[in-house]
Amino acid sequence: MTSTDPAPKPVILAVDDDPQVLRAVRRDLRTNYADRYRVLGASSASEALGVLDTLEQRGHDPALFLVDQRMPGMTGVDFLVEAVSRFPDARRVLLTAYAETDAAITAINRVRLDYYLMKPWDPPGERLFPVLDDLLSDWLAAYRPAYRGIRVVGPAVSAATHAVRDFLTRNGQPFRFLNAESDPEARRLLEQHRGGRLPLVAFPDGAALSAPDSAELAARLGLATTASRPHYDTVIIGAGPAGLAAGVYAASEGLSTLLLESDAPGGQAGTSSLIENYLGFPAGLSGADLARRAVSQASRFGAELLHPVDVVGLRRDGRARIVTTADGAEISAETVLISTGVAYNRLDVPNAERFEGEGLFYGAATTEAGSCLSHHVFVIGGANSAGQAAVYFAKYAAKVTVLVRGDSLEAGMSQYLADEIRRTPTIEVRPNTRVLELHGEQHLERMTLQDDATGERYQEDARLVFTFIGARPRSGWLRGVVECDEHGFVLTGPDLPRDRPGHWPLGRDPYLLETSLPGVFAAGDVRADSIKRVASGVGEGAMAVALMHRYRASA
Template sequence: MPTLTPTADVHGAYPRLTDDQITILRSCGQKRQVCEGEHLFRAGERTDEFFVVLSGRVAVVETHDDLDHVVQWHGPRSFLGELGVLEGQTAFVSAVVNRPGEVLAVGSGALRDLLTREPALGDVILRAYLLRRTMLAGTGTGFRIIGSPFSADTRRLLEFAARNRLPHRWADLEKDTEAEALLMRLGIAPEETPIVVWHDYRVLRNPSNVELAQAIGLRAETAAKGVCDLVVVGAGPGGLAAAVYGASEGLSTVVLDAVATGGQAGTSSRIENYLGFPAGISGMELAERAVVQANRFGARIDVPAEAAGLEQRDGTSLVRLADGGTLTATNVVVATGARYRRLTAAGVERFEGLGVHYAATVWEARTCRLDTVTVVGGGNSAGQAALFLARESPAVHLLVRGGDLEHSMSRYLIDRIERHPRIHVRLHTEVREVTGEDRVESVVVEDNRTHEQQVLAARALFVFIGARPATSWLADAVTLDGRGFIPTGQDVAQATADIWKPLARVPLALETGLPGVFAVGDVRSGSVKRVASAVGEGAMAVRLAHEHLGEVGPPATR
């Protein structure tokens, strides 16, 4: 192992605990003597313990090409781990004792309880864990995905890892000599890719998203059979809010999402107008905090788990899953949100994942650092992406189809964009073509008034051009409006009057055309497309679910 050198703390990623904080942790932990060379946890294995170094020194290392590379060292008063400790995931790095001493070990369950009972200490730990996860992602630590950029399965795995904020690195089969050497070592032919390689050279051959999730501990166990109080379909801000409030109020709660927690908000680099966060908060951090909170109250979060249908039987709702399973619940909250529309210009489909992105987080940004990029869209998501990318990009072209930004972008974003020297706003501009050899190299744009075209050199294109509701899985189960969104309350009462006559009431405020089925957030017709609004609706839906439970009775009595 190489000689350890101190690494500067980054915004609180490696804080030292105070005497009082260690005393609190001692109340639910056990002291343990450790010797040099002992592993406290290993990459690729789950750990259910949180460690504080009381004396001695511990190295956090990543093994790459049979060599140990030090990520960080921890001395007295430091604590180990990152976000996976709280979420039951496998470790992405190993912790090895470098100097013998003593550690304090706290079970992960006790730690989650502590985050709620001791908010000041909990915030220190959670903030550090979130930062460490981001740092691991930024350096490409974690499992390896080996495959061709022209493979749809390679792009699928890369998108899944990025959306779920999983530390990983990609070895490009077309360019990376490391990929070729590793395939030879593993005895795998190029045509057998993509593969996912774990730290101990365990190989997953073209795994499905579910298989990859299960391997790293991301996906929860299959929910127990029977009727639960609440199933939440969609894990964006609205769905996670429903999960937190439902579980905290004693409802048996299961959350499903086909891709990742966080929804569209999870792809945002920074949300600056969310109440209570004056310095802003990244979509990733907001999502991870909500997941930890929901887990703490007992909600079961199952990702990826795709809902494929909905029907009602004998007063309960049956959610059919794409894998053939089913969940039965007294109440269902539909929070599937909306998806950014795909750009239809020539060349876009070919370069999706190769420079064309529909999110702007650290995962996408690391592929085009120090390069000129373009952002398409005139809403808050586009504005936030432009500001985030301009931190390192020499130039960001913000392409807006309309004649101004005021129509759909918040004033605080407009002011910052107009003052930023590296962001160039192009109004009345639309993308006509994306060109390049094996990735995006330039974007052909057109003035939609004069039809004059221009070629912009750019290594990436980030698209935020409006959204379509994710309601195809509902088919004819609930009433939809003309654009595919779900009307609720009075907006759907007349169209579904026959359903409500036996109940002698009209739909509740967020209730759809089916009793006990609620819609919240972007998927709801007429909703305000803001994170705070979705969170409020998620909380309100739980209050309404209690009313429906009072009407039909809890599952145990039926």
């Protein structure tokens, strides 16, 4: 296949040993998906494995496996174990009888099952297609078709290359990475675009950007960075779970709504490879999928999202609240929500800053997963974000080592994640361990570690290190604007200080999520004493909109 040939359709594979059921499954799938997918069927697990062999040989991509559990020779779960080892990104659905729900639960744990369906599924328009539509939409959002789309050329380990890849990944832009040092296609592109600095970003129309920053990429990708109007009912600063939830509720209730995000929608949660404890998603979903769905939902209700846009100022002007962006633009609003979230703390050891993006990464699990193939990966941290990253990297890396300062994972991690890490043979946990120093020439090569239980210091080869060691609020731009605690988290409602004159200018008490500047609210991780969970951030975002209505009614 040449680069100008049409890409083959992704495959949906149905597997069932009952000929009548298999015919019905293929009929229903072809009725709804034949225009976009190639629908294949197999009457046994062994036949299906042969289909997988053919797909691998021809470079075709399976999008979804729909597999019966009760088959002779090999169960559906056992087949999925084999299938997922070859095609880890394909979505998987198990067909079960009423008496086989235990098998479905086992499959969720063993192969990250996305869904299970009870037989029969009639009518398919109500019980089959909505489920598959949702799963295929998620798969397409992350699909990287061969030889098409954006290509990023750069060194395998490079801070500038990482920044470009991270921006594209977090903004849901499919791309293919080409190693400038070894990939023949990379050499061809560099010859074609001589004189450019790395990383080079090549687009399907033949254009290319040389070492672009986020603003240049955003402009080329057509991301909106300019507000369509001068005044809004509410401006939401930060599009993490709290901000996106507020955007959905505000817009759905008729408020003109603008969301401003400095990086990519989803915030810190958007970097999570898998969130398993969010209500309504028993098989979990990635932070990117959650963000993508929320953005679509907010947009459907009429909310406007601008990114990447940095907010640098906020002031009061009569009844209006004026938001200033880094390019000098000013946007007014009746109410403002601060939901800028938090950023991972930097590793405070010698040479950490030098190797950032050159082997040392903060978050970035989904961005750098492809770089981890067959490598030894280190994850620093003992909270849920570190656990999620370790489980995700285990699908790609030869080995994952989790370095934890405490005595055990349970001290800061949810039990389900700690249990899953212990069930994964390629993940090693080292408690009472901290990093003392990083070493290397052009990029990270090794670390000095200390076992705090014994006092032993030792060095270990390390090319890829990912840190998740607590967080600091994104609130530096708010100094002197609203009251914050000693760590920079925004104070709201009853937590506002009462011992300083003039701290609150109105006769009424501040509302629960209201800051020291009336009409300006805070929600999510940036707020002092908030519960640092996705669900609580979503709840606070929704609550903030209700409080905005109260403020508007009383103003």
